[in-house]
Amino acid sequence: MYRAQEDHRSASFPALTRSVLDRLPAIVGSTTATPFVFASSGSAMWETALINSVQPGGLLLAPRYGQFSHLFITTAEKLGYRVQVLDVPWGEGAPADAIEAALRGDHAHEIQGVLLVHNETATGVTTDVGAVRAAIDRASHPALLFVDGVSSIASLDFQMDAWGVDCAITGSQKGFMMPAGLGILYCSGRVMAGLDGITMPRAYFDLRPMRDTNAQGYYPATPPTTLLWALDEALTMLHEEGMSRVVARHHRLAEGVRRAVHAWGLRLCAAHPSLYSDTVSAVLVPDGADARTVIDIAARQWNLALGSGLAQLAGKVFRIGHMGDVNELMLAGALSGVELSLLDAGIDVPVGAGVAAATTYWRETAVRT
Numbered sequence: 167m168y169r170a171q172e173d174h175r176s177a178s179f180p181a182l183t184r185s186v187l188d189r190l191p192a193i194v195g196s197t198t199a200t201p202f203v204f205a206s207s208g209s210a211m212w213e214t215a216l217i218n219s220v221q222p223g224g225l226l227l228a229p230r231y232g233q234f235s236h237l238f239i240t241t242a243e244k245l246g247y248r249v250q251v252l253d254v255p256w257g258e259g260a261p262a263d264a265i266e267a268a269l270r271g272d273h274a275h276e277i278q279g280v281l282l283v284h285n286e287t288a289t290g291v292t293t294d295v296g297a298v299r300a301a302i303d304r305a306s307h308p309a310l311l312f313v314d315g316v317s318s319i320a321s322l323d324f325q326m327d328a329w330g331v332d333c334a335i336t337g338s339q340k341g342f343m344m345p346a347g348l349g350i351l352y353c354s355g356r357v358m359a360g361l362d363g364i365t366m367p368r369a370y371f372d373l374r375p376m377r378d379t380n381a382q383g384y385y386p387a388t389p390p391t392t393l394l395w396a397l398d399e400a401l402t403m404l405h406e407e408g409m410s411r412v413v414a415r416h417h418r419l420a421e422g423v424r425r426a427v428h429a430w431g432l433r434l435c436a437a438h439p440s441l442y443s444d445t446v447s448a449v450l451v452p453d454g455a456d457a458r459t460v461i462d463i464a465a466r467q468w469n470l471a472l473g474s475g476l477a478q479l480a481g482k483v484f485r486i487g488h489m490g491d492v493n494e495l496m497l498a499g500a501l502s503g504v505e506l507s508l509l510d511a512g513i514d515v516p517v518g519a520g521v522a523a524a525t526t527y528w529r530e531t532a533v534r535t
């Protein structure tokens with residue numbers, strides 16, 4: 167990113183545009199998706215996906231199992247869409263059976279899209295998107311499939327083509343290891359084919375001028391060029407490591423963190439091991455303790471940033487991020503900081519037990535060079 171701002175209308179600029187756009191689809195396991203990059207945060211891509219593919223007032227189906235699925239739903243509602251919400255206890259994933267039943271009950275095919283959050287960052291739960299796709303197929307329903315992959319894409323296995331995802335949504339500051347500032351959206355051929363027929367009012371987030379100028383290697387408005395250079399480098403790093411190794415690294419690091427949590431005698435918010443997220447762990451504090459105290463001590467005393475409990479989880483969980491450019495030593499430091507903060511908060515964990523459990527696991531599973 168440390169380079170002079172350049173003229174984004176210059177003859178040399180399309181090389182950067184193409185390098186980024188050509189290499190984005192492989193990150194989500196796609197050879198057919200059309201990627202878009204906006205100056206925005208990830209949330210703006212919820213809106214962009216919907217207004218470019220769903221007609222005004224359309225009906226959507228959405229399970230709600232954490233703060234991010236809640237915000238995706240409220241975004242749709244604010245845009246005038248109707249949302250049939252399937253409420254699920256926080257800590258669970260998307261209920262494929264209930265989605266299938268709702269779609270089977272929709273004989274008129276009124277439901278235009280299903281909204282999912284692949285990795286619920288609030289609860290540390292990864293949903294099985296393939297299982298939801300299979301449920302949609304069993305119901306023989308034509309609804310589009312929208313997947314928020316903000317805390318999964320570029321870290322967890324994501325198979326846009328195999329899962330039949332129509333819109334995949336992310337931002338720059340999570341798996342892409344960058345500062346915040348880019349919204350990234352991938353659209354299926356079906357969404358691209360329907361783009362011109364959608365009558366929703368659209369302006370900055372209209373994909374049509376983006377599609378047309380991107381085809382020439384340019385953007386309709388001034389793109390954040392330094393962030394595009396950062397994304398280009400992030401793509402080089404991801405392709406050098408290889409997505410399967412990126413996914414394996416996240417799993418191995420996350421499993422070390424989970425061993426630490428169990429060694430402390432604490433539990434994760436995720437209701438079942440099959441739901442454990444490899445990018446973030448939401449850790450429940452014991453009854454009577456307040457997670458906000460732990461987070462506050464971690465920040466002020468140990469200069470460690472833990473994620474807070476969002477909405478109904480406030481005070482109940484703290485979150486350890488293990489996403490993007492992380493390795494064993496960074497996480498060993500984080501786990502040590504969590505132990506110090508728990509002890510300072512009066513939560514009695516065996517000193518060093520978490521770090522020891524993680525270290526033991528990482529030693530056992532290390533790829534020796």
Ligand SMILES: *Cc1c(COP(=O)(O)O)cnc(C)c1O
Nearest residue numbers: 207208209234285287316317337
């Ligand atoms: C972080 C996050 C968002 C919001 O992204 P912003 O870039 O903050 O707008 C949306 N969904 C999920 C799952 C997230 O983790």
